[in-house]
Amino acid sequence: MSTLEPLHLSRRDFVSDQTIRWCPGCGDYAIISQVQKVLPDLGIPKENIVFISGIGCSSRFPYYMDTYGIHSIHGRAPTLATGLKIANPELSVWVITGDGDALSIGGNHIIHTCRRNVDLNIILFNNRIYGLTKGQYSPTSPQGIRTKSSPMGSLERPLNPISLALASEATFIARTVDIITKHMGDTFLKAARHKGISFVEVFQNCVIFNNGAWQPYSDRQLRSDNDIFLENGKPMIFGQNDDKGILWGKSGLEVVELGDQYSEDDLVVHDTSSVTQAWMLSRLTYPMPIGIILDVQCPSYEQAAWAQVQEAKMQKGEGTLAKLFHAADTWQIQPHDGDRPASQMTVHSRLPSNLDEAYMDDLLNDLNESELEERLGDMDIAALKPHAPILVADSARVDHAVQLMQKHNIGCLLVTSADGHLSGILTENDVTNRILGHDVDTHASTVAEYMTVDPVALGLDTPVIESLHLISTYGFRHLPVVDEHGLPLGILSVRDIIHFLATVL
Amino acid sequence: MTAPKIKIQELDSVVIRFAGDSGDGMQLTGTQFTNTAAIVGNDISTLPDYPAEIRAPAGTLAGVSGFQVQLSEHDIWTPGDAPHVLIAMNPAALKVSLPDLDVAATIIVNTDAFSKSNLKKAGYASNPLKDGSLDKYTVYKMPITSLNRTAVKEVESLSSKGVDRSQNFFALGLVYWLYDRPLENTLAWIKTKFAKRPEVAEANILALQAGYFYGDTTRAFQTRYRIRAASLPPGTYRKVSGNEAIALGLVTAAQKADKLLFYGAYPITPASDILHTLAPLRNYNVITFQAEDEIAAMGATVGAAFGGVMAVTGTSGPGLALKSEALNLAVMLELPLVIVNVQRGGPSTGLPTKVEQSDLLQAMFGRNGESPIPILAPATPADGFEIAIEAYRLAVRAMSPVMILSDGYLGNSAEPWRIPDPDSIPPIIIEHPTAANSDDGSFLPYKRDPITLGRPWALPGTPGLEHRMGGLEKSPEKGNVSYAPEDHQRMTDDRAAKVARLADVIPEQTVFGPKQGELLVIGWGSTYGAIHAAVARAQTKGQSVAQAHLRYINPFPRNLGFLLQRYRHILVAEMNMGQLSLLLRGRYLRDLATLHKVKGRPFKISEISHKIDEILAGAAS
Numbered sequence A: 001m002s003t004l005e006p007l008h009l010s011r012r013d014f015v016s017d018q019t020i021r022w023c024p025g026c027g028d029y030a031i032i033s034q035v036q037k038v039l040p041d042l043g044i045p046k047e048n049i050v051f052i053s054g055i056g057c058s059s060r061f062p063y064y065m066d067t068y069g070i071h072s073i074h075g076r077a078p079t080l081a082t083g084l085k086i087a088n089p090e091l092s093v094w095v096i097t098g099d100g101d102a103l104s105i106g107g108n109h110i111i112h113t114c115r116r117n118v119d120l121n122i123i124l125f126n127n128r129i130y131g132l133t134k135g136q137y138s139p140t141s142p143q144g145i146r147t148k149s150s151p152m153g154s155l156e157r158p159l160n161p162i163s164l165a166l167a168s169e170a171t172f173i174a175r176t177v178d179i180i181t182k183h184m185g186d187t188f189l190k191a192a193r194h195k196g197i198s199f200v201e202v203f204q205n206c207v208i209f210n211n212g213a214w215q216p217y218s219d220r221q222l223r224s225d226n227d228i229f230l231e232n233g234k235p236m237i238f239g240q241n242d243d244k245g246i247l248w249g250k251s252g253l254e255v256v257e258l259g260d261q262y263s264e265d266d267l268v269v270h271d272t273s274s275v276t277q278a279w280m281l282s283r284l285t286y287p288m289p290i291g292i293i294l295d296v297q298c299p300s301y302e303q304a305a306w307a308q309v310q311e312a313k314m315q316k317g318e319g320t321l322a323k324l325f326h327a328a329d330t331w332q333i334q335p336h337d338g339d340r341p342a343s344q345m346t347v348h349s350r351l352p353s354n355l356d357e358a359y360m361d362d363l364l365n366d367l368n369e370s371e372l373e374e375r376l377g378d379m380d381i382a383a384l385k386p387h388a389p390i391l392v393a394d395s396a397r398v399d400h401a402v403q404l405m406q407k408h409n410i411g412c413l414l415v416t417s418a419d420g421h422l423s424g425i426l427t428e429n430d431v432t433n434r435i436l437g438h439d440v441d442t443h444a445s446t447v448a449e450y451m452t453v454d455p456v457a458l459g460l461d462t463p464v465i466e467s468l469h470l471i472s473t474y475g476f477r478h479l480p481v482v483d484e485h486g487l488p489l490g491i492l493s494v495r496d497i498i499h500f501l502a503t504v505l
Numbered sequence B: 001m002t003a004p005k006i007k008i009q010e011l012d013s014v015v016i017r018f019a020g021d022s023g024d025g026m027q028l029t030g031t032q033f034t035n036t037a038a039i040v041g042n043d044i045s046t047l048p049d050y051p052a053e054i055r056a057p058a059g060t061l062a063g064v065s066g067f068q069v070q071l072s073e074h075d076i077w078t079p080g081d082a083p084h085v086l087i088a089m090n091p092a093a094l095k096v097s098l099p100d101l102d103v104a105a106t107i108i109v110n111t112d113a114f115s116k117s118n119l120k121k122a123g124y125a126s127n128p129l130k131d132g133s134l135d136k137y138t139v140y141k142m143p144i145t146s147l148n149r150t151a152v153k154e155v156e157s158l159s160s161k162g163v164d165r166s167q168n169f170f171a172l173g174l175v176y177w178l179y180d181r182p183l184e185n186t187l188a189w190i191k192t193k194f195a196k197r198p199e200v201a202e203a204n205i206l207a208l209q210a211g212y213f214y215g216d217t218t219r220a221f222q223t224r225y226r227i228r229a230a231s232l233p234p235g236t237y238r239k240v241s242g243n244e245a246i247a248l249g250l251v252t253a254a255q256k257a258d259k260l261l262f263y264g265a266y267p268i269t270p271a272s273d274i275l276h277t278l279a280p281l282r283n284y285n286v287i288t289f290q291a292e293d294e295i296a297a298m299g300a301t302v303g304a305a306f307g308g309v310m311a312v313t314g315t316s317g318p319g320l321a322l323k324s325e326a327l328n329l330a331v332m333l334e335l336p337l338v339i340v341n342v343q344r345g346g347p348s349t350g351l352p353t354k355v356e357q358s359d360l361l362q363a364m365f366g367r368n369g370e371s372p373i374p375i376l377a378p379a380t381p382a383d384g385f386e387i388a389i390e391a392y393r394l395a396v397r398a399m400s401p402v403m404i405l406s407d408g409y410l411g412n413s414a415e416p417w418r419i420p421d422p423d424s425i426p427p428i429i430i431e432h433p434t435a436a437n438s439d440d441g442s443f444l445p446y447k448r449d450p451i452t453l454g455r456p457w458a459l460p461g462t463p464g465l466e467h468r469m470g471g472l473e474k475s476p477e478k479g480n481v482s483y484a485p486e487d488h489q490r491m492t493d494d495r496a497a498k499v500a501r502l503a504d505v506i507p508e509q510t511v512f513g514p515k516q517g518e519l520l521v522i523g524w525g526s527t528y529g530a531i532h533a534a535v536a537r538a539q540t541k542g543q544s545v546a547q548a549h550l551r552y553i554n555p556f557p558r559n560l561g562f563l564l565q566r567y568r569h570i571l572v573a574e575m576n577m578g579q580l581s582l583l584l585r586g587r588y589l590r591d592l593a594t595l596h597k598v599k600g601r602p603f604k605i606s607e608i609s610h611k612i613d614e615i616l617a618g619a620a621s
């Protein structure tokens, strides 16, 4: 690339030796001629320019350009362009596509190419019809259109390319019209200069199969009343006499007459950095927004990909084959000398990636646990403010204990010995599993017979993390809290602990 | 009373399977056992068997994770037909593995896992440890979970889950004792890998040692086994799976060609591991691109090839179907790229995790029009390395996409790989034109090299060589769109001839065994090991049987037709319903016997042996 010498390219330098075969009067002629006209202004050497197209009338485009080019397959041009741009970010890569190519068969690729923000210039020739296959309705054809494949009218609602590009997170979105050549050329220039994806919809006339489809917006007489030519930072005015404008109404953009009631100051000022405004504009059909609808910056995909290569090299050093081959556990086999060759394994510090997923998950979950430990730091049980326990003597009758549980609506009683020390715990589970339905005479038996003896108990100074450990290790649902003498102070349920965790995490 | 003396029995090879729940870490256990075996000099071959579902419920048949390894004092080629030893960590693992076991197998079970609910989850009506159904095997019942809990109880700050997670190391220690293996390597391994988790390291070490000492002190086993070192060539080794080997080969080819490696792919089983292996290699000048679908992955790969990098895509059968359109564009544009197909069972979604070789005809013919492309197939996991380099060498020579046909079995199973000296691998020399190639000073993008018939690979960015290409048929040399009858014929002939001419540079087909004789067994791809073992067996029996394993399928090696005439019978064994045999019959008009299998599993050696015997017996009668 010869960037040092000034480039002296002209329109003619971009014209190839191939004869153009579009129908006379086709809007494609105006488009290619504008592209050829503005390319010299970009200051890019022509060997660095590539046009990639799909299939359709417009997709013949690359053959007519004296640049590098590929006439690819139906709908897939964005994929080739993406691979090419990643391979060589120096290139200026253009995607030439049509409404069928981009929005029907290639719909998925358009979405994801926009979303990735690959630095490509996509020009969508929208003629609302399938031209090359001789006149079937396309995804942008108006509903009800009668074509060879829809003799009683098409049943499908048309797609809005600008809305699609917005929903696909494109960073430069514009609309222009084939016969408004100056506007079109300017739009292409700005699109090319935008770093990241540029999506330009061109209203293109197919004289043969859909003549006049855009007439209300392209015709010299009609368009000034039907189109609004957007300019960044300027109020949205349109109309033959600049007598109409757009303002924020109750339910979106509204068209108003300028005059007594409304002045220029009331109108929306076009802001190409506003996605919300762009969305409203994309839904507008009267007036039809023409111009740059959105222009925002974010790093382009290929730039970021190459930055990762650089970053990896900085962090890990340039990879050599010797390093690569040894990036695993290795061992030596010495020349064979009888029974067992002396051998040693060199262990690579990375865990192998092919371990069982469930096993690896567990390992990682454990890591999260220790993160939790850090957060909880040295908080202790006192911070949880345990409830006062409901106590029952170990000599009490079982039916009495069950009544106590019901009365307090709790699932757990702390059991005390005669001297008031914690001697056991009786839970709902004990009642349901060991007493009910087990032919137990609840009047005759005592709590001591059915309680869990000497339960694990916490002190107020026990770290919270230990209570978690006990719960997870032993599956306890309730934990008694005692003082330093073993006298019951409170009770904690799993639920209490979870509530607490929710507040600190 | 004195303890009985423990015998040591020498074995020449053994097949061991570790099986448990996917949370039991069986892959890790098996890998460690394999590593240690490799270090003491055994030849090894492994086959991991992951559960098909990502998170199958614990304890169920679907959740069983197995790892099978064969170790031997001599060369081996497969992970073994039938395990001699099974370590079953729960009832489901036992149930899944039983049908595969050797008739005289030894089974070590973790009795702690044989709870009512686990038996139920595995679909056992009665406890197989008690109902006599395992009587024909030697069964060692060990409460591994509780033994292990005792062993690691002193490790602090370990959750109960963490404690039980180390029980695989207990089992491993036990097997180390049984097979008289040193612990040192695994100890070192644990210390390195879990350096950031000292408590996990400690538990695993205690568990490993406890398992070993348990074997030593309890005398539960009466016999220990020893497999002597194999005589592998000296050198530095590592293990590689087929997917890894291909990834390493691709990076090597890129460096040898002095190019960035672009790998564009869409996730698909069982090819995704190639993407996973390449993605972290950015510092090796590797860019991986995860596309929105298979089509985009292929399209981006074609675009990247046009841009001048080493462009590669990888997929499996259903993905290849989607890629065929853009792959065909690469045929028409005549751009060099590599497409890796890690085959799986089909048709349609088929058997995603199971092996099959049924995409051969798709690779050959699965595109519209006359669209020949070179096809290579690695014979073993490690062979993927050389095949990948070779694929790119041929791609740039013929200026054509080249397909590598691997499969799920090759992709996942591993073998020792002797690490080559990078300098010993010859460079891949590519010359991109910088000047016009015609008398009138214009650039002719389809002017072919008179020997290779490859066209010049002029890169965008080169002044003066601007050119346009497309999927439409074109005129010779100039490459302008042309539907002229003579042009289409000529271009079709040229595209076929440049592929056919690769036969001039690919090696002649070698044969294992007699250079002529009764029977030649032909295979391709991952069947190499099983066929080789069966043919070797036949040869030791004195049968006149040879093996020819094709690594080049399109074009065939130039001496293949000659070879086919040197044997009275030809047997083609493949994991499909007869695809290579169709190609061979069509090409060489030679009658062939065939052996087919589409059961989602590799051939057993015995299956091929039977067929060999059958053919030879038929020939004798």
Ligand code: SF4
Pocket (backbone or CB within 6 Å): A021, A022, A023, A025, A026, A027, A028, A057, A058, A127, A131, A132, A205, A206, A207, A208, A209
């Ligand atoms: S069919 Fe329509 S779009 Fe196609 S070249 Fe003719 S006028 Fe243009």
